[in-house]
Amino acid sequence: MAKPQLDHKVFWPAFIVIFGLSLALLLNREAGAKIVDAALAWSTYKLDWLFQMGTFLVFVFLIWIAFGRYGNVKLGGPDDKPEFSTLSWIAMLFCAGIGSSLIYWAVAEPLYYLQGPPFGIAKGSSEAYQWALTYGMFHWGFSAWALYAIPSLPIAYAYYVRKDPQLRASTACRPILGNMVDGWMGKVIDILVMFGIVGGFGTSLGLGVPLLAKAASTLLGIPQSMGLNFAILAIWTIIFGFSVYTGLYKGIKRLSDINVYLALALLVVILAVGPTFFILSVFTDSVGVLFNNFFRMSFYTDPIVKSGFPQAWTVFYWAWWIALAPYMGLFVARISKGRTLKQLIIAEVLWGTLGDWAFFGVFGGYTLHLEFDKILPAGQILSEDGGPAAIIAVINSLPMSQVILVLFLLLEFVFLATCLDSSAYVCASMATKQLNEDEQPARWNRIVWALALAAIGIAVLSLGGMNAIQTSSVVAAVPLVFVLLILTLSFMKMLKEDHGIQCSPKEITIQPSKNTNISAK
Numbered sequence: 353m354a355k356p357q358l359d360h361k362v363f364w365p366a367f368i369v370i371f372g373l374s375l376a377l378l379l380n381r382e383a384g385a386k387i388v389d390a391a392l393a394w395s396t397y398k399l400d401w402l403f404q405m406g407t408f409l410v411f412v413f414l415i416w417i418a419f420g421r422y423g424n425v426k427l428g429g430p431d432d433k434p435e436f437s438t439l440s441w442i443a444m445l446f447c448a449g450i451g452s453s454l455i456y457w458a459v460a461e462p463l464y465y466l467q468g469p470p471f472g473i474a475k476g477s478s479e480a481y482q483w484a485l486t487y488g489m490f491h492w493g494f495s496a497w498a499l500y501a502i503p504s505l506p507i508a509y510a511y512y513v514r515k516d517p518q519l520r521a522s523t524a525c526r527p528i529l530g531n532m533v534d535g536w537m538g539k540v541i542d543i544l545v546m547f548g549i550v551g552g553f554g555t556s557l558g559l560g561v562p563l564l565a566k567a568a569s570t571l572l573g574i575p576q577s578m579g580l581n582f583a584i585l586a587i588w589t590i591i592f593g594f595s596v597y598t599g600l601y602k603g604i605k606r607l608s609d610i611n612v613y614l615a616l617a618l619l620v621v622i623l624a625v626g627p628t629f630f631i632l633s634v635f636t637d638s639v640g641v642l643f644n645n646f647f648r649m650s651f652y653t654d655p656i657v658k659s660g661f662p663q664a665w666t667v668f669y670w671a672w673w674i675a676l677a678p679y680m681g682l683f684v685a686r687i688s689k690g691r692t693l694k695q696l697i698i699a700e701v702l703w704g705t706l707g708d709w710a711f712f713g714v715f716g717g718y719t720l721h722l723e724f725d726k727i728l729p730a731g732q733i734l735s736e737d738g739g740p741a742a743i744i745a746v747i748n749s750l751p752m753s754q755v756i757l758v759l760f761l762l763l764e765f766v767f768l769a770t771c772l773d774s775s776a777y778v779c780a781s782m783a784t785k786q787l788n789e790d791e792q793p794a795r796w797n798r799i800v801w802a803l804a805l806a807a808i809g810i811a812v813l814s815l816g817g818m819n820a821i822q823t824s825s826v827v828a829a830v831p832l833v834f835v836l837l838i839l840t841l842s843f844m845k846m847l848k849e850d851h852g853i854q855c856s857p858k859e860i861t862i863q864p865s866k867n868t869n870i871s872a873k
């Protein structure tokens with residue numbers, strides 16, 4: 353069998369832009385920081401309405417698809433059976449889309465919202481406490497997961513039902529773009545998807561690497577520095593390279609199963625040793641505040657007071673989910689043969705949300721308890737020493753903190769590693785011309801994308817600050833909004849063609865009956 357060939361028209365433009373941009377940002381840090389600030393401000397302040405409205409509409413659309421007449425449409429032929437058990441299917445898609453950032457934000461978000469609440473609420477007030485967990489749960493909730501779910505539908509449908517031999521975002525746009533997807537338009541779409549992956553995980557690395565470095569420095573008693581950050585990134589890249597060469601890839605897959613158990617164990621331990629009933633109560637209350645205010649939060653742009661809250665948080669979040677959405681679509685499509693549209697939507701939108709909420713409830717609830725009962729000034733640590741220091745301080749406040757810290761370090765490391773592994777794999781597949789089901793993209797190709805992810809990680813880390821971290825996702829997400837739109841339209845077209853009510857115009861012509869006297873005089 354011929355070796356899978358590199359698709360030069362996708363590989364080189366993506367490679368040159370990503371490495372060129374990383375290098376340019378590294379060499380001109382000051383100018384880079386200014387460009388980053390301007391790009392972030394423009395995208396979030398000018399396009400806030402688009403991100404907010406679009407996300408809400410996607411959510412409503414998915415409810416309609418799941419519970420409407422297309423819900424039982426199957427991804428595959430009548431005899432196609434699901435490849436994985438429902439439990440491992442859900443676990444796999446959760447792990448692919450959620451990385452180390454979940455724990456980071458489950459602790460940090462409530463603290464940030466206490467200090468800078470939405471809707472003009474006073475800092476640190478009891479009202480601010482009521483919103484602290486709610487907003488994080490919103491940003492990791494139903495509408496967010498709807499953004500992840502939307503591209504999986506057309507991509508999986510095109511692959512399993514229309515039998516398009518290529519698992520690509522571009523080919524799923526065929527019903528709308530026609531043969532243009534085989535030309536430059538298709539290449540542009542796939543390159544934009546790759547930018548999304550690299551940009552979205554750039555944000556994850558920008559957050560995850562310093563957090564791991566902080567955990568390692570606390571455990572080993574060594575000072576935290578930029579050097580340690582880079583060392584962690586280098587270890588990751590080496591592990592990845594090694595895994596590609598030794599076939600450890602399968603091992604990492606197995607590790608991701610262990611990750612789920614590790615995560616559950618950590619949640620149970622914290623729920624048990626922490627203030628159990630307070631955590632459960634705060635969580636329940638926050639669910640109530642969220643349901644009560646879902647519409648307000650979904651359309652909040654604050655154009656008059658201009659607090660900047662929805663732009664800095666909600667719009668950034670939607671952008672981050674969008675940046676990674678096509679990647680999720682490709683991955684989820686790959687594992688969802690034989691499922692119905694309804695099952696797929698419920699797995700992502702419902703189970704994904706509940707998974708995220710478990711972390712927010714436990715980690716966020718525990719953090720609020722520390723802050724509210726003045727056990728640990730976590731908020732102060734956050735503003736003085738940054739997110740990683742606050743998170744490690746929260747973990748250190750638990751009984752058996754050394755053991756939990758080791759568990760945490762392991763969990764975060766593998767969480768991110770599995771994400772990076774699959775994302776480098778997806779990028780490499782897209783830069784390969786034709787990949788049959790049992791073929792792998794070339795090893796070196798996969799390593800190049802792992803390096804590309806590391807390069808963006810280094811650029812984001814050395815520019816420093818939350819702005820660089822956020823911009824990485826936001827800039828990559830803006831063009832992807834249009835890709836998602838084309839994918840959704842293509843999906844509707846395919847559904848209508850294959851499952852719509854088939855009737856010719858002649859059949860629906862109303863023939864006035866002879867007995868009815870409707871003649872106009």
Ligand code: NM2
Nearest residue numbers: 450451452453556672673
């Ligand atoms: N999302 C789910 O680092 C990560 O956890 C990647 C982040 C988009 C907010 C995913």
